[in-house]
Amino acid sequence: MAVSKADVDYIATLARLSFNDAEKEAMTHDLNEILNYVEKLNELNTENIEPLANMGDRTNVLREDKPVPSISNQDALKNAPDFQDRFFKVPKVIG
Amino acid sequence: MSNFVFSSYRDLRDALLSKSISVESVVSAYLSRIEAKAHLNAYLAVFKESALAHAKVLDEKLASGKPIGKLFGMPIAVKDNIAMKGEKLTCASKILENFTSIYSATVIERLLSEDAVILGKTNLDEFAMGSSNENSAFGAVKNPINESCVPGGSSGGSAAAVGGDLALVALGSDTGGSVRQPASFCNVVGLKPTYGRISRYGLVAFGSSFDQIGVLAKTAEDAALVLEVMAGEDPMDSTSSNKPVEDYARASLDPKQLRIGVPKEFFTDALDPEINAMIQTVLEKLKAQGATLAELSLPHSEYALATYYILATAEASSNLARYDGARYGYRAKEITDPTDMYVKSRSEGFGKEVKRRIMLGTYVLSAGYYDAYYRKAQKVRRLIRNDYLNAFEQVDVILSPTSPVPPFKFGEKMHDPLTMYLADIYTVPMNLAGVPAISVPIGLNAQGLPIGLQLIGNLFSESTLIGASKLVEATREHSF
Numbered sequence: 001m002a003v004s005k006a007d008v009d010y011i012a013t014l015a016r017l018s019f020n021d022a023e024k025e026a027m028t029h030d031l032n033e034i035l036n037y038v039e040k041l042n043e044l045n046t047e048n049i050e051p052l053a054n055m056g057d058r059t060n061v062l063r064e065d066k067p068v069p070s071i072s073n074q075d076a077l078k079n080a081p082d083f084q085d086r087f088f089k090v091p092k093v094i095g
Numbered sequence: 096m097s098n099f100v101f102s103s104y105r106d107l108r109d110a111l112l113s114k115s116i117s118v119e120s121v122v123s124a125y126l127s128r129i130e131a132k133a134h135l136n137a138y139l140a141v142f143k144e145s146a147l148a149h150a151k152v153l154d155e156k157l158a159s160g161k162p163i164g165k166l167f168g169m170p171i172a173v174k175d176n177i178a179m180k181g182e183k184l185t186c187a188s189k190i191l192e193n194f195t196s197i198y199s200a201t202v203i204e205r206l207l208s209e210d211a212v213i214l215g216k217t218n219l220d221e222f223a224m225g226s227s228n229e230n231s232a233f234g235a236v237k238n239p240i241n242e243s244c245v246p247g248g249s250s251g252g253s254a255a256a257v258g259g260d261l262a263l264v265a266l267g268s269d270t271g272g273s274v275r276q277p278a279s280f281c282n283v284v285g286l287k288p289t290y291g292r293i294s295r296y297g298l299v300a301f302g303s304s305f306d307q308i309g310v311l312a313k314t315a316e317d318a319a320l321v322l323e324v325m326a327g328e329d330p331m332d333s334t335s336s337n338k339p340v341e342d343y344a345r346a347s348l349d350p351k352q353l354r355i356g357v358p359k360e361f362f363t364d365a366l367d368p369e370i371n372a373m374i375q376t377v378l379e380k381l382k383a384q385g386a387t388l389a390e391l392s393l394p395h396s397e398y399a400l401a402t403y404y405i406l407a408t409a410e411a412s413s414n415l416a417r418y419d420g421a422r423y424g425y426r427a428k429e430i431t432d433p434t435d436m437y438v439k440s441r442s443e444g445f446g447k448e449v450k451r452r453i454m455l456g457t458y459v460l461s462a463g464y465y466d467a468y469y470r471k472a473q474k475v476r477r478l479i480r481n482d483y484l485n486a487f488e489q490v491d492v493i494l495s496p497t498s499p500v501p502p503f504k505f506g507e508k509m510h511d512p513l514t515m516y517l518a519d520i521y522t523v524p525m526n527l528a529g530v531p532a533i534s535v536p537i538g539l540n541a542q543g544l545p546i547g548l549q550l551i552g553n554l555f556s557e558s559t560l561i562g563a564s565k566l567v568e569a570t571r572e573h574s575f
Contacts, residue, residue: 015457016437038401051473061333075197081426
């Protein structure tokens, strides 16, 4: 499963990243090298093995459905690159 | 002690309680050393004024006869991926360069409530991704034992701070070895508790099913004491365990009752021969004290690194999707629409290794590859965990190297990501299994570089792990 430069373009679009030509070249090389290494897992027969996803010893940890104070609007905007009134400001979505 | 260098918290606490020194004098001594050793680049922020002000408050508290906390006057450094309200939280990334925390991590609240003093925030590999601290956007950290060597990573700043006496204790985070490996490189103890033992609330997420806050300290007892304070259920982290917290610091073991497993897969040609010899010496001493040694097999060890780099990067690619330039963090200047804002902000804000991991993680989660990579790796993760759970039916602890190599030089492994990833070969399996592990220093090699060994315990067996660590520490003090 070799990764091509076109694959790198596609993955970069999904990841919302962009690369120049030299970076793309290096990324293609690195991804191939790492993916080639992880192919190792195919040596193992895992047909009847249940995937392990939840590492904790608890499930469905719930609390009472009571409103509690949360982060204020003012605090939430403290690190905003741009804001107006009570809102985060971003470039126009619909042209 | 005259120069305010302490070999353990107990020494410091005794001196404070006897009133032969004040918290203020201790904190100022640490702050002076931090300034004198600024070239190590261990700290990203030093809280000079607030630490001294806090020290004065603590001195008054003691003088007034009020009860004092378990960590009274302990000077602590905090890895800069853990939130402290009102302070910068950069993760050593350009994307968070100007971010200020609006709340504190649970661990910070708990340390402060036991009267610890926070000295500052320490350097790290960007978003805790790296094994040498060379991936920091704010410059690499130098190893205090040998400044031409890396301090390890990703908690390199924290390890260098404790190893260089710029803090008595430091917090780190361990996703694949990021507390233990730098601890071994900087001649200090590094403890990664069981997954869920410590709340992750306020720890910036990297791989959420792997991440665990850990402690770097001069002794296992100090690490255990800080663990004791930080551990326990937290309503803000639903993955935090509600198992009772034990008196970890007081844990001790009779060597005659200790069964030590030695996994054959960890002692191969990949291991530096001198490290191997140093570990064998410790094993001989433990055996002479009556410990039982048993060779055992962890048959899926060779698959751990591949499994880790699929799952941890997949989780990272999801976790780091939040850095979009919209609500916080860096936003690129010339932007035309929201997508342009995301792409440019992320591409300009993230460093090379972080982008590489986001790309790999996105690839293994993308349509058509999910089953082949991600699901496959989740299955192998279960096999790896089963190896450990089976082993702990036979033994109390497993003993292994922490790192296959001694501390290396700057630039030595930066040319190729896989070479760097191999530095974590002995530490990633425990994060895959969720089990606790600790690196304990066992001395210097012929070049004078620090070497550590790793003890691994069963889930929530931190007391056993600390007890065994104390026995390993004692082998350096006595010869048998």
